[in-house]
Amino acid sequence: MKVGVLGCGNVGAALVQLVEERGDEIAARTGVRLEVVRVAVRSLSRTRPIELPEGVLTRDAAAVVADPDVDVVVEVIGGIEPARELILDAIAAGKPVVTANKELLANHGAELFAAASTAGVDLLFEAAVAGGIPIIRPLRESLVGEDVRRITGIVNGTTNFILTRMSEEGVAYSAALAEAQELGYAERDPTADVEGYDAGAKAAILASIAFGAKVVAGDVYHEGIANVTTTDIDFAARLGFVIKLLAVAELVPVDGGPDEIAVRVHPAMVPLAHPLAGVRDSFNAVFVEGAAVGDLMFYGRGAGGGPTGSAVLGDLVDAAVNLTKHTHAELSVAARRPIRAIDELRSSYYVNLDVVDQPGVLRAVAEAFERHGVSIRSLEQEGIGENARLIFITHQAREADVQATLADLGNLDVIHAITSVLRVVGEDEG
Numbered sequence: 001m002k003v004g005v006l007g008c009g010n011v012g013a014a015l016v017q018l019v020e021e022r023g024d025e026i027a028a029r030t031g032v033r034l035e036v037v038r039v040a041v042r043s044l045s046r047t048r049p050i051e052l053p054e055g056v057l058t059r060d061a062a063a064v065v066a067d068p069d070v071d072v073v074v075e076v077i078g079g080i081e082p083a084r085e086l087i088l089d090a091i092a093a094g095k096p097v098v099t100a101n102k103e104l105l106a107n108h109g110a111e112l113f114a115a116a117s118t119a120g121v122d123l124l125f126e127a128a129v130a131g132g133i134p135i136i137r138p139l140r141e142s143l144v145g146e147d148v149r150r151i152t153g154i155v156n157g158t159t160n161f162i163l164t165r166m167s168e169e170g171v172a173y174s175a176a177l178a179e180a181q182e183l184g185y186a187e188r189d190p191t192a193d194v195e196g197y198d199a200g201a202k203a204a205i206l207a208s209i210a211f212g213a214k215v216v217a218g219d220v221y222h223e224g225i226a227n228v229t230t231t232d233i234d235f236a237a238r239l240g241f242v243i244k245l246l247a248v249a250e251l252v253p254v255d256g257g258p259d260e261i262a263v264r265v266h267p268a269m270v271p272l273a274h275p276l277a278g279v280r281d282s283f284n285a286v287f288v289e290g291a292a293v294g295d296l297m298f299y300g301r302g303a304g305g306g307p308t309g310s311a312v313l314g315d316l317v318d319a320a321v322n323l324t325k326h327t328h329a330e331l332s333v334a335a336r337r338p339i340r341a342i343d344e345l346r347s348s349y350y351v352n353l354d355v356v357d358q359p360g361v362l363r364a365v366a367e368a369f370e371r372h373g374v375s376i377r378s379l380e381q382e383g384i385g386e387n388a389r390l391i392f393i394t395h396q397a398r399e400a401d402v403q404a405t406l407a408d409l410g411n412l413d414v415i416h417a418i419t420s421v422l423r424v425v426g427e428d429e430g
Helices: 010-030 061-066 083-092 102-119 136-142 157-169 173-182 197-211 230-238 305-324 361-371 399-410
Strands: 002-006 035-040 072-075 097-099 148-154 241-254 257-271 283-290 294-301 334-336 346-355 376-382 389-394 415-424
Touching: 002 010, 002 061, 010 035, 010 305, 035 061, 061 083, 072 083, 072 305, 083 097, 083 102, 097 102, 097 305, 102 197, 136 197, 148 197, 157 173, 157 230, 157 241, 157 283, 197 241, 197 257, 230 241, 230 346, 230 415, 294 305, 346 361, 346 399, 361 376, 361 389, 361 399, 399 415
Parallel strands: 002 035, 002 072, 072 097, 257 415
Antiparallel strands: 148 241, 148 283, 241 257, 283 294, 346 389, 346 415, 376 389
């Protein structure tokens, strides 16, 4: 079975090496011999960690797709175009496609799935979410009959590394980010990671597969981690929490109507007893809650050439075997379902206020909460004088009511600043 690979960066190079190293074992177990015959790259002169036979490398990605000798196409170049057009051309030619392109799937997944279904070929994408962690296949196959209600994941290794350093070493955000960049965990421009866009694309894919509905990146609410402080982390630890950047996709019941889908990415205070609290450094984990199966967690390395290349190889083997049997994995994503606006979601909240140290401040603040029906679960006062601070944990409240409360607090003369606002994940969250 001859393979054409589009892209030979960290993931593409790792895949080619794995095919070479694991080829005999794969052939013995499946009866299919994989051979990489064409590899499209941007530069022919770039030094690579693998050696390829003469004539394999080309700068013409379209020629790789059109090559009649290529049976299966692997796309690891990333981005929307030309990846979208190349994948559609491969599918139209009857060639299965394996991709790791989260951005493309989060924006055009439904179009690509429909094209693959019409052509009767595989479109497999295990590596698009959480690197080497097998989560897509369990959702689309093992759990296809399960009533999955919520998925909560740490799906960005860069932010998890930063928050781990802040939590365990007391390092400030800027220093932890610089360390992540030095170690290669973060890009020179880290916006996609630290502002939650990378995790948001993955959340859209997870929601689409788990709930069988079209969810795109634009449906996902984003908050990043740049405003998380060591003070927040210290206070969370005192209360038995750790702060993580979470991607959450869930079904929200609606009286008299179909469930709505809510998808969001934001930092949150996670109880230390929760399995996700122990996910450290650049590791990823996805926590799945089902009506019958209960709670499941998938854990491992969420990025890197080796882990991601391994996930691509698993899909490649499946696609090749299916092609020899003239079958394919069907994936049905239904039409759009209602998306629950962030304003209508409910959660508990942590609110940190810098305040004037004088009588009557607490009453004024409490009245602002009361006006909007936000109930206070706990209150702690810290410091005196210029360092006076009030720290609240609320009971479960509607997002819109909390935002209205914050707007009122911002207009109070006794409030110097609303320092931090974080959602609290736990038994009081729904």
